[in-house]
Amino acid sequence: MIEGLVDLLVVFVLAMFIGFEVITKVPPTLHTPLMSGSNAISGVTILGAMVVAGRGDTRVATIVGLVAVIFAMINVVGGFMVTDRMLHMFKAKPEEQK
Amino acid sequence: MIEGLVDLLVVFVLAMFIGFEVITKVPPTLHTPLMSGSNAISGVTILGAMVVAGRGDTRVATIVGLVAVIFAMINVVGGFMVTDRMLHMFKAKPEEQK
Amino acid sequence: MEAILKLVYLAAAVCFIFGLKRLSHPRTAVSGNQLAAVGMLAAIIATAFDRQILGYQWIIIGIIVGASIGAIVARTVKMTAMPEMVALLNGFGGAASALVASAEYIRYMTLGETPPVNVTVTIQLSVLIGTVTFSGSLVAFGKLREIVTGTAVTYPLQKTLNAILFAGTIGLVIWLSMEFPLPYVILILAGVGLLLGVLSVIPIGGADMPVVIALLNSYSGLAASMTGFVINNHGLIISGALVGASGLILTAIMCKAMNRSLANVLFGAFGAGAETGSSVIVAGQKIEQPIKQITADDAAMLMAYGKQVVIVPGYGLAVAQAQHEVREMAELLEKRGVTVKYGIHPVAGRMPGHMNVLLAEANVPYDELYDMDDINPDFEQTDVALVIGANDVVNPAARSNPESPLYGMPIMDVDKARSCIVMKRSMRPGFAGVENELFYATVTSMLFGDAKDSLKQLISEIKEL
């Protein structure tokens, strides 16, 4: 069972590497959208929240799950939408756009 | 058991990403050493070979394992050493070295 | 079934990665963000088919409520309020992760099972990190909104106390990992986490919040990862790790650009006594030289008849909300054949890329914005460097004066331009709270007043020329 932990650790480490490689390529211009965008991704915990809320164990658990879903969803939707809004403001010189 | 396969697939995919990110940063100057170096890494199959050779199943299996160990080891040692030899030839301008 | 679910999660993770990759250029960024969103959607839909799920009413309610709140906030938030916004979202993300982990704990309790040690550990970690993120983010939000004082709150033995608390927490976790499961233990942990979050952010000055937010951003990612460990979900682990990495990198970048160590930011109690927006004079070495003032029409003249004007915006531009006026003025000048460039310092404003977003909002094409390193060599050939609401990022002390807290931070070399006009409301210092010799330099002339008003005047003056 500790092994299982190590297997997950492998995934974690690899993902970390990808994160570093990819993010270091993002130019300063886009750091604010990057912040809010990656922030939205961290709302991925919604996947866990849904299970908890739908598993119907104890009432307490379900309530906890419900709150978790709400919070995570705010994070996801809010994050992606606000990032989208921001990014739509970035425009190249007209002649470039054509 | 298919699940297990998927878990491994995850690792594979992530590693592929890292590979692409990292390798694309290597300048043409170093492409030949890169080739031989990465080649040496592909000798990692030695790890499997050792187990096969040492597990002592049937004679056939053991022989197969032995051959595998030899081949893999040639790949590993040859690859790393030749790469090292090559890289030692790359020198900066004297003034840079100081 | 399980396998398919996992495949979808993998696909989602891949979407996130490609999404982030596409964020590396403004042209592809929009689609990148959308790709990530699609990945998330796919993952959510797939999860709906998870065998464990029995009833949907709570899920649906939760999603609807959360989604609508998120949408409303996202639509209504002002661009200048981005830092708070991100802080808040961070907090929710962290809280959600903590809650999911706690639910797992409750499940074990009710089933009366003893979870394997690796699960107990990860549960506790995700609860801790999650709660720290939550309370920390709220405090940060409060400071940026100036609900909580922006001052770096300090009290005797602060660090010692925090250190002890921190050590205590570690001990607690270890101890619990053995004694576990104790009833209510999770509440204790959550409580400790919340406390830790508050205590560690309170002592940090309001202007340092962006760094804190980036850090909390990475925490929220790590919390998600931990939860992934708990419920054995690759999707969570990967995505969490991505966010964790991105947060850490942003933190590092900001610290580097401010030429301060992370430790200094977190424990330095920078700007203690100095309020955000720096409305108090901190007695640096008081300079007794006279300053030169300039009227709007002279300034307009100077720029309109120059060859090249470089605009250096700072936090003040955001405060004054004068981004549209800047663009209007720039276009007027360009019509008159003046080359206008924008020089953006990496930490101008209050969050990374703050100025870029601000100017983008005013439809300034991103290829007219130049990074510090690209523009600095240009200043020699610049007739007028127009500093709008920037202060620390143009403070020559960073170059010359080893005593200055800014010393060593790379700055915009506006003092190298033939002439330099500084627009601000007063002689008050910037966020770092130090005097700025630039204002007394011979090339410099001050144009006092709120940036928006002054720019309006400049615009009308230029039109009249």
Place this chain on the structure above:
Amino acid sequence: MEAILKLVYLAAAVCFIFGLKRLSHPRTAVSGNQLAAVGMLAAIIATAFDRQILGYQWIIIGIIVGASIGAIVARTVKMTAMPEMVALLNGFGGAASALVASAEYIRYMTLGETPPVNVTVTIQLSVLIGTVTFSGSLVAFGKLREIVTGTAVTYPLQKTLNAILFAGTIGLVIWLSMEFPLPYVILILAGVGLLLGVLSVIPIGGADMPVVIALLNSYSGLAASMTGFVINNHGLIISGALVGASGLILTAIMCKAMNRSLANVLFGAFGAGAETGSSVIVAGQKIEQPIKQITADDAAMLMAYGKQVVIVPGYGLAVAQAQHEVREMAELLEKRGVTVKYGIHPVAGRMPGHMNVLLAEANVPYDELYDMDDINPDFEQTDVALVIGANDVVNPAARSNPESPLYGMPIMDVDKARSCIVMKRSMRPGFAGVENELFYATVTSMLFGDAKDSLKQLISEIKEL
């Protein structure tokens, strides 16, 4: 125990990744390669403690034998023989992976167990890929060594046959995945794999071998990954994937620089009828203009009194082994105050970075070597462009003549230099087998003879000046 082993494998993988990252600059490359080697060593030692291992004699024997062979080869191989060397090592790697997979198969057979379908599939894949890599690499080796003819061997219906064979293989795998385990099935698969490897490399021209080798390199990685799937070993999967990716990228780079699609390289039977080293004239559009020749002393004069000389090496330099003479001449010129630069085309020579290694061997500092894009703008200000044994990479037809097989391939603009001296032994074309208008251009003058001899002459002439 198991967990520790896995941790070590993870650590090894991390070493590989950092190793490859450090390969991105000559200064850090050496340490990077060593880091990777250390990682491998650690993994090997850890594996020795694997519970499954009962007897060590075979392992030790194998390691000693393999290591010594590897060491000897690595020490003795000539730098110009790198392509063959890599090809050979690839082959061994692939074979090893195939063997390990087969051993697993044999194990199941002897235990009389039926492996789960995912294992059967992966076993077959790794055997297939492994054997293809093995036989393919051997053929490639043979072609480069000119043991096997370098000609692109073609025969009627070739593609159709290969296609059928390939399809058949797929079918076989699928079928076997259900019927499995059949005795000797593995031998069938291995046989098919070997055949496939030979048949798919035979029809490829000797000069395209580098591309093939890069591709096989990536195969050997994938084979290792597959084996990782079979024996459930993350170490193998990760490392294999890294190599797989690197091979693919190199392949792509080469194809791009040659302006040909991978499909064209693999099935185009490029250089059919034309021998490696291009010793046969392929009648392109025969050009009837006269060519200008130049004597060694005139050439020496021209260079010695010029301001800037750019040396453009090609495959011929490798053939002539004249790298040391080049450096000597360059140094003489520099002593006389001439700026000497080396312009390196991405696919000059016969493998990526071939010229860089060659010149590095002769102690030419790597910062005197310029990539094509950096040097091309320079040619206008260049007095003499000295083309040593390069041909296709300086063929203007690539720019001008849409009929030419080289059309569209970026080239070195040596014809833009004030004067251009081409050193080769004859008027024979290069590997692409096409006429080169450059030789007839007004700026160009030919200096015939083996590069080494001609350079020796030039050196003595320059000394005498």
